[in-house]
Amino acid sequence: MTDGMIDVMAGDVRFRRRLEAYAEFRLSPDLATTSRMRARVLAHAHRHADLERADAALTIVQPGAGTSGDVTRSPRAVRRTALSLMAAATLLVSVAGVAAAASGPGGALYEARLFVEEVTLPTDPSERAIAELDRLAQRLAEADAAARAGDHVAAAAALAAYERIMAEASSEVLAANDPVAAAAFETGIGRNVEVLQALIAHVPAQAAAAITRAVERAIERSATAIDRVHDVPKPTPAAGGANNGGSGTGGSAGGAATPKPTKEPAERPEPTAKPTKQPAERPEATPRTPNEPAGQPEPTPRPARTPRPTPDAPQGGGPPSHQPD
Amino acid sequence: MTLDETAIERLVQEARVGDAWAFGLLFDHYHLPVYRYIASRVHRPSDAEDLTQLVFVKALEALPRYEARGIPFGGWLFRLARNCVIDHVRTRHDHLDLEAATQHAGRDAGPDEVTVHRQELDEVAAALAALTDEQRDAIALRFFGGLSAREAAVVMGKQEGTIRGLQFRAIAAMRRQLRIDESTTTGGDDAASDGRRVGR
Numbered sequence: 001m002t003d004g005m006i007d008v009m010a011g012d013v014r015f016r017r018r019l020e021a022y023a024e025f026r027l028s029p030d031l032a033t034t035s036r037m038r039a040r041v042l043a044h045a046h047r048h049a050d051l052e053r054a055d056a057a058l059t060i061v062q063p064g065a066g067t068s069g070d071v072t073r074s075p076r077a078v079r080r081t082a083l084s085l086m087a088a089a090t091l092l093v094s095v096a097g098v099a100a101a102a103s104g105p106g107g108a109l110y111e112a113r114l115f116v117e118e119v120t121l122p123t124d125p126s127e128r129a130i131a132e133l134d135r136l137a138q139r140l141a142e143a144d145a146a147a148r149a150g151d152h153v154a155a156a157a158a159l160a161a162y163e164r165i166m167a168e169a170s171s172e173v174l175a176a177n178d179p180v181a182a183a184a185f186e187t188g189i190g191r192n193v194e195v196l197q198a199l200i201a202h203v204p205a206q207a208a209a210a211i212t213r214a215v216e217r218a219i220e221r222s223a224t225a226i227d228r229v230h231d232v233p234k235p236t237p238a239a240g241g242a243n244n245g246g247s248g249t250g251g252s253a254g255g256a257a258t259p260k261p262t263k264e265p266a267e268r269p270e271p272t273a274k275p276t277k278q279p280a281e282r283p284e285a286t287p288r289t290p291n292e293p294a295g296q297p298e299p300t301p302r303p304a305r306t307p308r309p310t311p312d313a314p315q316g317g318g319p320p321s322h323q324p325d
Numbered sequence: 326m327t328l329d330e331t332a333i334e335r336l337v338q339e340a341r342v343g344d345a346w347a348f349g350l351l352f353d354h355y356h357l358p359v360y361r362y363i364a365s366r367v368h369r370p371s372d373a374e375d376l377t378q379l380v381f382v383k384a385l386e387a388l389p390r391y392e393a394r395g396i397p398f399g400g401w402l403f404r405l406a407r408n409c410v411i412d413h414v415r416t417r418h419d420h421l422d423l424e425a426a427t428q429h430a431g432r433d434a435g436p437d438e439v440t441v442h443r444q445e446l447d448e449v450a451a452a453l454a455a456l457t458d459e460q461r462d463a464i465a466l467r468f469f470g471g472l473s474a475r476e477a478a479v480v481m482g483k484q485e486g487t488i489r490g491l492q493f494r495a496i497a498a499m500r501r502q503l504r505i506d507e508s509t510t511t512g513g514d515d516a517a518s519d520g521r522r523v524g525r
Binding site: 038 | 364382445446
């Protein structure tokens with residue numbers, strides 16, 4: 001028997017085709033099977049890579065490891081390290097669980113949690129504004145959960161945190177003078193006001209007074225923040241700028257507004273009557289006409305404010321899309 | 326996916342230092358022949374799936390100890406696959422006998438399968454099941470795994486000539502069982518290249 005004979009026999013067309021067909025139809029994984037296998041193997045690969053990196057970090061930390069010249073680590077040592085890491089991770093998860101329980105509104109670690117959130121905020125103004133809105137939404141969710149549970153202490157803590165974060169965030173947005181950040185922030189706070197108004201309706205009777213006061217105060221602060229941020233130039237479409245925003249014209253919201261206990265956001269697109277608190281008139285909600293000179297007195301003067309374009313001034317001074325209110 | 330030996334070695338080096346993406350490419354390149362080899366050696370498709378997954382996980386963990394000293398990565402991977410299959414058969418007493426092959430053959434008959442004559446596929450399964458364990462191993466490595474005779478010899482821990490002998494006897498037995506007339510032999514194809522075409 002020679003290799004040539006084997007090759008001739010194996011080269012038999014019919015035999016080869018039958019084996020090919022068998023492999024194709026009987027021995028091939030379907031797409032779902034392949035996907036499952038790939039996902040599991042790659043998940044293992046990623047975990048393995050993480051362990052390798054952690055192991056490498058530990059190797060660097062141990063100063064005496066390289067002194068004997070035996071740099072390579074035995075599989076047993078690697079396994080020991082991996083087990084240590086897993087034990088540490090388990091401990092960390094346990095501690096994190098306990099910490100999470102204490103970090104709820106009014107809890108001992110709540111302020112620490114807020115601090116951690118704050119220091120991990122992004123630096124880009126628009127990203128930071130969106131991250132702050134996320135934080136505010138979390139505070140509202142906490143307040144809502146606490147209010148539904150009748151825990152007025154937790155609700156008050158969450159709402160107090162909401163007010164503080166909003167004050168800081170609005171100051172940051174004003175200081176950054178970033179139109180995207182301002183637009184996002186103003187819109188987000190407008191939504192928050194609606195959430196807060198809805199929250200009052202869900203407050204249980206036994207804690208109604210305390211929580212309602214806190215919510216009203218949060219609405220008031222939200223409206224103030226919207227007022228402050230409102231005058232930052234926004235990236236609005238060039239056409240139809242006079243009607244953009246609605247409340248800024250004073251025709252819909254400002255003109256129809258009557259003295260109300262609390263404020264409603266200036267940018268609300270539907271300034272129809274609400275079952276709850278309605279906005280008070282805002283000083284800047286007075287209509288501005290193209291002939292109106294720039295520099296209308298504002299309720300909260302800001303040093304970094306971009307001057308509004310006037311009919312006499314060239315339009316290139318501000319953002320191209322900005323239109324006078 | 327087509328990768329040459331240089332690209333595979335580079336991916337292996339990257340995977341050794343914890344590059345999961347590189348290992349994913351290696352999986353993409355080898356999973357089909359490995360799966361086919363395993364599926365031809367075990368009873369259930371679910372076992373083939375589990376074992377294929379296990380082979381790659383073992384490969385990942387053993388990768389730091391892998392050294393390409395005469396053994397290409399593919400051969401090394403198939404050696405892992407063969408060991409997994411042997412362990413599986415030994416511990417679960419799961420081997421592909423004639424009855425099991427028929428059951429195996431009877432599953433999942435789709436419309437495509439009907440068009441290529443399901444009965445012919447059943448006959449191939451039965452012919453494979455009638456081989457000795459070593460003959461079936463050699464055929465599976467050569468034709469479904471796509472290995473050369475030399476690579477199959479490395480995987481099975483035998484001489485290359487021994488593998489060719491096993492292959493010769495296996496093919497002859499299968500041809501008899503499949504009633505394939507030798508007069509249809511073309512004689513122009515190379516066995517190794519045929520094996521690769523089926524496997525890949």
